[in-house]
Amino acid sequence: MTIKIAERGRISPFLVMDVMRAANARAAAGDDVLHLEVGQPSTGAPGPVIAAAKLSIEEAELGYTEAFGLPELRARIADFYRSRYQVAVDPARIAVTTGSSGGFVLAFLAAFDAGDRIAFAAPSYPGYRNITAALDLVPVPVACGAETGFQPNAEMLDRLDPVPDGLILASPANPTGAMIAPATLAGIIDWCGDKGVRIISDEIYHGITYGAAAETLYGRDPAAVVINSFSKYFSMTGWRLGWMVLPEDLDRAVECLTQNIFISPPTLSQHAAIAVFDCLDALDDNVRRYADNRQILLDGLPPCGFGPIAPADGAFYVYAGIGEFAAKSPELCAEILRETGVAVTPGTDFDPDQGDGYIRFSYAGSSADMRSAVDRLSLWAASR
Ligand SMILES: Cc1ncc(COP(=O)(O)O)c(C=O)c1O
Incomplete structure (x- = not known):
């Protein structure tokens, strides 16, 4: 008698994690691997965050917190909205989560029913497609190319039939770094x-932006769920902490779901994260390093034969076409890792339909690694 396996659990892998495993295996075998595959700052959390974590191990009890997190952390997040975006957020609207990944699960469960249709740009973060599918929602990728700056607009959304129940926006986006222009964003908000x-x-x-700063949707659309994380700008990926700013109508549902699914977000990380809001100068130094790295890749990749390159307005990614290379991106990425030790992610992770023609380079690492990566790719491309 065979025992059933759920269909909804059969989602695609998060390919970048598979690439990272292959890259780590090569590094363990003694190869000099450059990690341009994973979207993770190579700098750890700032020193005061580590100090706060040590102190809380010694002095805090580290039991469960309230489902929405420590009141002091929620208050610091609300302060951050005031200083960063000049918007007032009631700390009661803030739910601290287990990474933004935990936030997505909670938001989707609270806002949508099985069978609801959720639109998002293609290419985009694989979790949008894979988490929605695992929750029995219907992923609706909206093909976005160079003509629209790799982001959707209201006209494109208006062509969707049926009208979706939800829309995920990311500006800056992964894998492109592309941002949505203010007028386009206003049109999307009106359409929704x-x-x-x-x-x-x-x-x-x-x-993490290199021109105009990003605008929060909080306060601009009363129904929107805003999701954020300590993983990227705050350089705390492994601490698994994020937050949501919730609309009033979802507040209690998300609280009950959190209580039952997660109980509370990680307590140690919450104590530590309170300290990160005093470290914004160090975090902005990281952003300056990303800006240098971005320039190294924008200058260095086209002569190797990569391009066109999506507008890299923010985040720490370059999403580049594979040009004349006669291979699809998964095979090309495997070849690049094998021949050069540079780990990069195939575009198919972000866009199963069109991603064959693209590679994502993450520049969250050191500038020395970016320079070495360009040197190795130049030699490889020349000898191919
Ligand atoms: C666009 C985007 N959203 C969400 C996540 C999930 O991050 P975390 O769960 O660490 O907050 C990632 C991770 O790479 C991402 O790129």
Whole structure:
């Protein structure tokens, strides 16, 4: 008698994690691997965060917290909205989560029913497609190319039939770094308001921009769920901490779901994260390093034969076409890792339909690694 395995559990892998495993195996075998695959700052959390964590191990009891997190942390997050975006957020609206990943699960469960249709740009973060599918929602990728700056607009959304129930936005986005222009964003917000579409705004790359700063959707669309994380700008990936700013109508549902699914977000990380808001100068130094790294890749990749390159307005990614290379991106990425030791992610992770023609380079590492990566790729491309 065979025992059933759920269909909804059969989602695609998060390919970048598979690439990271292959890269780590090569590094363990003694190869000099450059990690341009994973979207993770190579700098750890700032010193005061570590000190706060040590202190809390010694002095805090580290039991469960309230489902929405420590009141002091929620108050610091609310302060951050005041200073960063000049918007007032009631700390009661803030739910601390287990990474933004935990936030997505809670937001989707609270806002949507099985069978509801959730639109998002293609290419985009694989979790949008894979988490929605695992929760029996219907992922609706909206193909976005160079013509629209790799982001959707109201006209494109208006062509969707049926109208989706939800729309995930990310500006800056992964894998492109592309941002949504203010007028386009205003058009999308209006369209969603007219059609009754709930926006989930993934603001995880806010703070990492190279031109205009990103605008939060909080306060601009009363139904929107704003999701953010300590993983990227705050350089705390492994601490598994994020937050949501919730609309009033979802507040209690998310609280009950959190209580039952997660109980509370990680307590040690919450104590530590309170300290990160005093470290913004160090975090902005990281952003300056990303800006240097971005320039190294923008200058160095086209002569190797990569391009065109999506608008890298923010985040720490370059999403580049594979040009004349006669291979699809998964095979090309495997070849690049094998021949050069540079680990990069195939575009198919972000866009199963069009991603064959793209590679994502993450520049969250050191500038020395970026320079070495360009040197190795130049030699490889020349000898190919
Ligand atoms: C756009 C985007 N959203 C969400 C996440 C999930 O991050 P975390 O769960 O660490 O907050 C990532 C991770 O790379 C991402 O790129």
